[in-house]
Each structure stands twice: as structure tokens, then as C-alpha cells.
Amino acid sequence: MNFDLLVFGTGSATPVINRHPSAFLLSIENESFLIDCGEGTQYRLIEQKVKSSRIRHIFISHLHGDHYFGLIGLLSSWSLNQRKENLTIFAPRGLDEILTAQFKHSETRLNYKINFVETDTENAYHILETNFVTVETIPLHHRIPCCGFLFRSKTSKRKIVAEKLPENFSIPYLKMLKEGLDIHDELSGITYKNEDYTVAGGVSKSFAYCSDTVYNELKISQLQNVNAIYHEATFIDSELKRAEQTNHSTARQAAMIAQKSKAQQLIIGHYSSRYKTLNNHLSEAQEVFENTLLAEEGKSYKI
Amino acid sequence: MNFDLLVFGTGSATPVINRHPSAFLLSIENESFLIDCGEGTQYRLIEQKVKSSRIRHIFISHLHGDHYFGLIGLLSSWSLNQRKENLTIFAPRGLDEILTAQFKHSETRLNYKINFVETDTENAYHILETNFVTVETIPLHHRIPCCGFLFRSKTSKRKIVAEKLPENFSIPYLKMLKEGLDIHDELSGITYKNEDYTVAGGVSKSFAYCSDTVYNELKISQLQNVNAIYHEATFIDSELKRAEQTNHSTARQAAMIAQKSKAQQLIIGHYSSRYKTLNNHLSEAQEVFENTLLAEEGKSYKI
Numbered sequence: 001m002n003f004d005l006l007v008f009g010t011g012s013a014t015p016v017i018n019r020h021p022s023a024f025l026l027s028i029e030n031e032s033f034l035i036d037c038g039e040g041t042q043y044r045l046i047e048q049k050v051k052s053s054r055i056r057h058i059f060i061s062h063l064h065g066d067h068y069f070g071l072i073g074l075l076s077s078w079s080l081n082q083r084k085e086n087l088t089i090f091a092p093r094g095l096d097e098i099l100t101a102q103f104k105h106s107e108t109r110l111n112y113k114i115n116f117v118e119t120d121t122e123n124a125y126h127i128l129e130t131n132f133v134t135v136e137t138i139p140l141h142h143r144i145p146c147c148g149f150l151f152r153s154k155t156s157k158r159k160i161v162a163e164k165l166p167e168n169f170s171i172p173y174l175k176m177l178k179e180g181l182d183i184h185d186e187l188s189g190i191t192y193k194n195e196d197y198t199v200a201g202g203v204s205k206s207f208a209y210c211s212d213t214v215y216n217e218l219k220i221s222q223l224q225n226v227n228a229i230y231h232e233a234t235f236i237d238s239e240l241k242r243a244e245q246t247n248h249s250t251a252r253q254a255a256m257i258a259q260k261s262k263a264q265q266l267i268i269g270h271y272s273s274r275y276k277t278l279n280n281h282l283s284e285a286q287e288v289f290e291n292t293l294l295a296e297e298g299k300s301y302k303i
Numbered sequence: 304m305n306f307d308l309l310v311f312g313t314g315s316a317t318p319v320i321n322r323h324p325s326a327f328l329l330s331i332e333n334e335s336f337l338i339d340c341g342e343g344t345q346y347r348l349i350e351q352k353v354k355s356s357r358i359r360h361i362f363i364s365h366l367h368g369d370h371y372f373g374l375i376g377l378l379s380s381w382s383l384n385q386r387k388e389n390l391t392i393f394a395p396r397g398l399d400e401i402l403t404a405q406f407k408h409s410e411t412r413l414n415y416k417i418n419f420v421e422t423d424t425e426n427a428y429h430i431l432e433t434n435f436v437t438v439e440t441i442p443l444h445h446r447i448p449c450c451g452f453l454f455r456s457k458t459s460k461r462k463i464v465a466e467k468l469p470e471n472f473s474i475p476y477l478k479m480l481k482e483g484l485d486i487h488d489e490l491s492g493i494t495y496k497n498e499d500y501t502v503a504g505g506v507s508k509s510f511a512y513c514s515d516t517v518y519n520e521l522k523i524s525q526l527q528n529v530n531a532i533y534h535e536a537t538f539i540d541s542e543l544k545r546a547e548q549t550n551h552s553t554a555r556q557a558a559m560i561a562q563k564s565k566a567q568q569l570i571i572g573h574y575s576s577r578y579k580t581l582n583n584h585l586s587e588a589q590e591v592f593e594n595t596l597l598a599e600e601g602k603s604y605k606i
Contacts, residue, residue, distance in 0.1 A: 014380065014383050014384065015345050015346060017346070039343060040343050043318060043343070046319075063405075065405070065409060069375055069376045070342070072368060073368055073372045077318050080317050081317065094407070098401070101401045105395075105400075105401065106366050106367050106368060107446065
């Protein structure tokens with residue numbers, strides 16, 4: 001099962017050339033999830049040739065502009081381009097009001113339906129289950145209501161070894177085998193042991209998206225043994241005071257979260273415009289948590 | 304007096320790579336006017352090294368996204384960058400509501416003051432006078448309320464020829480000379496003839512910004528003898544029906560407006576994403592009005 005994170009934006013609020021605001025595409029099997037949507041995200045999707053019809057869910061962590069100002073343009077363009085697929089948007093209270101005002105004054109009627117789901121950013125809870133994925137919120141601690149999102153691919157069902165099956169094996173029995181059940185056929189009196197006909201399915205993977213937040217260990221219990229964490233690292237430790245004042249994290253703090261969560265991998269991003277190079281971010285984080293990667297725009301990360 | 308139009312965006316509503324949505328900077332003397340502000344305009348301003356503090360007035364023609372979705376990002380970034388200069392925004396009804404909702408939910412308090420001025424898009428009327436410029440609205444005919452803007456630089460006052468002046472000439476007298484007055488000094492009995500001490504000031508120039516509109520000759524009387532017109536040319540004449548259906552113009556129609564207005568120069572833009580090259584736009588317009596130029600992004604046009 002593929003499970004990939006494509007990075008569109010590594011910048012923070014103050015705009016700089018060559019760094020875009022936050023936006024990420026998580027692809028799991030044939031489902032794609034857009035996470036945050038800073039200004040210009042629609043152009044990043046075109047550049048990366050992303051098939052927009054696969055995106056049925058958008059997750060907005062909070063309503064600071066560098067995390068959602070690109071949403072209205074994307075939604076409008078999808079309608080111009082005759083999108084038909086319904087869309088669900090998860091976001092804190094307020095987004096619906098903002099988008100509705102924009103559609104009203106442009107007299108826009110979308111070709112597709114949007115289902116707005118208001119997130120409760122103060123509690124960790126289950127918000128979505130699709131064919132391949134479950135999603136929980138991660139409460140974060142920023143200047144305005146903000147949450148992250150924890151994606152877990154489902155353990156796929158057991159896989160049938162076709163060549164071992166009897167001919168004309170009934171479809172209801174196939175479904176039972178995929179569920180891991182043994183089968184006793186009353187008519188023939190034969191028992192089919194599951195282990196004789198199937199092998200184990202894929203294992204579950206998990207990815208935690210931790211958007212803007214001051215350092216806070218409360219989320220660590222929720223993130224235990226996660227495969228990968230994206231965590232903001234707006235600053236490095238020499239600007240720790242500034243990080244605390246603005247409710248952001250340093251690279252070292254992001255690494256501490258990954259270490260204490262026993263994560264396998266950490267990806268850091270959301271770099272302040274003051275940093276022209278990111279060597280210090282990387283070395284500072286790697287001192288605490290070795291398997292740290294810098295988020296780079298246009299790059300895809302296998303989880 | 305400099306009078307230059309810098310083009311940031313030549314695209315229309317459907318996004319394409321290498322064409323940005325509408326945004327223009329008109330610079331007259333030391334005043335800069337931002338006209339429309341499609342998504343990503345703040346990045347174009349940085350690329351072109353525009354001094355943002357010079358922009359005290361923004362003009363939004365209408366509330367279709369390709370003309371204003373970049374505004375909220377620009378306004379937010381200016382505040383992050385400690386802008387202090389007050390700003391006046393001219394736009395149709397609705398923009399204030401949209402921006403206010405966005406500032407509310409991000410808990411943003413700008414460092415500077417915005418004065419929203421709602422445009423009446425149905426009448427041509429005077430909306431602004433600054434040191435160097437007067438501005439009128441141009442009623443346009445689109446799917447939602449929309450107007451253009453007619454900028455006229457003021458005729459500058461007469462210029463004093465310093466070397467001809469007597470020594471210690473009084474400042475009130477200098478002001479009178481600039482106004483074109485003769486001066487009779489009662490004490491000395493001397494009369495200073497204005498023509499002996501001054502030469503003519505600069506002549507007035509004018510520029511008409513005609514944003515999204517179906518072909519309509521009503522504006523021609525207002526635009527008589529204008530120095531330059533920017534006019535949308537979303538389509539070429541082979542798509543005339545589509546132009547009419549969507550309330551847009553073709554290149555030939557833009558040229559007809561310029562010709563009937565006896566303009567000196569026409570700049571066309573707002574090209575539909577269907578056109579990969581623009582030779583047909585240019586040749587079609589030039590058949591009607593020879594002095595037509597294609598708007599090109601990043602290029603500055605002397606008016």
C-alpha cells in the first residue's frame with residue numbers, strides 16, 4: 001500500500017521568494033488528502049500534475065492565512081474545471097462563513113457539493129474513516145484554535161492465494177477468507193482452514209501532521225510509535241524565546257516530540273523567512289532525533 | 304512626470320502555469336496604485352521589488368476571484384512586515400464583509416488602517432484626488448457588478464527657472480509664480496511678469512483600466528482621447544459567441560473601443576487559458592487599432 005507525503009510549501013507566514021506557504025498532499029492507495037492550503041496551492045497542484053478528482057477530503061489545521069488563503073481559489077477553479085466529486089472540508093469554526101461570503105459576492109454556484117465539518121481543536125477524536133484510512137484530530141497549542149491530524153492506513157484484509165483455491169469457490173466464502181475466518185461447508189462436510197488459502201495483508205502505517213504549535217508534550221501519548229511525524233520547526237533554539245512568544249516550535253523541540261513519541265521518522269518544515277539556509281535546523285534536530293528530514297518543496301516522502 | 308503601468312498578471316479565471324491572474328501597478332510620480340489583486344500578487348510585488356509603502360490605494364474592479372483572491376494575503380503580510388501607512392481600498396459591495404470575516408477568525412489586528420470605499424459600478428464618477436492624480440470609475444458590463452478606473456495625472460504647475468529669479472525672492476511670491484500669476488510688489492513698485500520667470504509644467508496624461516466586460520460602447524464618450532487603454536481580450540473573434548455568453552470581449556472588440564475612443568495606445572490582456580500563443584490576439588486587434596500591445600507579465604509600459 002503506497003503511503004506518500006508530497007510537500008508543496010515549507011514557508012511560514014511572512015512571504016519569501018522560493019518558499020510557499022503550508023500545503024501537503026498525503027496519498028494512501030488511491031485516496032489523496034490535501035492538508036492545509038496556503039496561497040497558490042492550486043498552482044502547485046498543477047505543477048505536480050496532481051489528479052484533483054482523487055482529493056475528496058481537505059484538512060485545514062487553523063485559520064491563519066498561510067494555511068488556508070489558497071483554498072477559495074482552488075475550490076473556484078475546480079468548479080470552473082467541471083469537478084463533479086463531492087468534497088469534505090475539515091476546519092475550525094469560521095471557514096464556512098468566509099467561503100460562503102466569497103461565493104455569495106461572486107455569485108458562484110459550485111458544480112460539486114462541499115460538506116463542511118467543524119473541528120473541535122481541543123480534543124483528540126476520530127473524524128473520518130474511508131476505505132483505506134482513519135483520521136483523528138491532534139489538539140495543538142497555537143494563538144488561535146488549531147489542530148493536527150493523525151492518519152492511519154487500515155490493516156488490509158488477508159490476501160487470498162488464488163492458485164490454492166478449489167475451482168468455483170463461492171464468493172461469500174472468499175469474503176470470509178479475506179476476513180481471516182475458517183470455513184466449514186455443511187454440504188460437502190469440508191473445512192477450509194484460513195491459513196491454507198491466505199497470507200497476511202499489509203500492515204497499518206501512520207502519519208501525524210503537527211501544524212503550528214508551541215512545544216507541548218500532551219500529544220505524545222497519542223503519537224506513540226507513529227511511523228512519521230511532520231512537525232513545524234519555525235525557529236531554531238537560538239530563537240527559543242521568540243518561538244514561545246509566537247506559539248511556535250524550534251527544530252530541537254520538534255525532534256523532542258518525535259523522540260518521546262518513539263516515531264520512526266520526523267519531517268520538519270514551516271521555516272521562518274529569517275533563515276536563508278536550513279543546515280542549523282537539520283543538525284539541531286538530528287542531535288535529538290537522528291532520522292530527521294527537512295521538508296523540501298516538490299519532494300515526495302515515503303512513509 | 305513618470306506614468307508607468309507594470310503588469311503582474313495576464314491570465315483569466317482558469318489557472319494555467321506561467322500566467323498569473325489580474326494585477327497591475329500604475330506609478331505616477333511617487334504614487335503607486337495597485338489595480339486588481341489576483342492570487343499570488345504579493346509574490347509578484349516581491350519579485351519586482353515594489354516598495355509597498357508607496358501603495359496607498361488599491362482598486363478592485365469586481366469580486367471574481369481572479370481579480371481579488373490575493374488581496375487578503377497581501378494585506379496580512381503588510382501587517383506582519385510592520386506597514387504603518389494607511390490604505391484606501393475601492394471595491395464593489397461585499398469585499399469589506401469578506402475581509403472582515405477573515406481578520407476576525409485569524410484574530411488579526413492590522414498595524415495600519417484600511418478605509419473601505421464601496422464603488423457604485425453603474426455610474427461614472429470621481430472617486431479620488433491625490434497630489435498628482437484624479438480617478439474616475441468606468442461602468443463596465445459583466446456578470447456581477449464591475450467597473451474600470453480612469454486615471455488622469457494632473458497638469459503640473461508652472462516650473463520656475465531659478466537662475467532668472469532675483470536674489471532672496473519671497474516664498475509666497477514663488478507659490479504665486481507656480482500658479483501662473485504675475486506679481487506686483489507694492490514696496491519696490493516692480494512687476495514680475497510670470498512668463499519671464501517660469502516655463503510650462505507637465506501635461507496631463509490619462510490611462511483607462513477596462514477590466515472584465517462584454518463589448519459595450521457606452522464608455523467611449525468617457526474615454527475620448529485617453530493616452531492609453533488597458534482592455535480585457537479574453538477571447539479572439541472566432542470565440543465571439545463564447546465571449547458574449549460569458550460577458551467578456553474579444554481582441555477585435557477591445558481594439559474597436561480604443562479606435563472609437565481615439566486612444567493613443569491599447570494594451571490587451573486577461574487571456575483565456577485555451578490560448579497557448581497570442582499572435583492571433585495581436586494581429587486581430589492591430590487590424591482595427593494599430594498601436595496595440597500585448598500585456599506581458601513583468602513588463603512595464605510607459606503611458
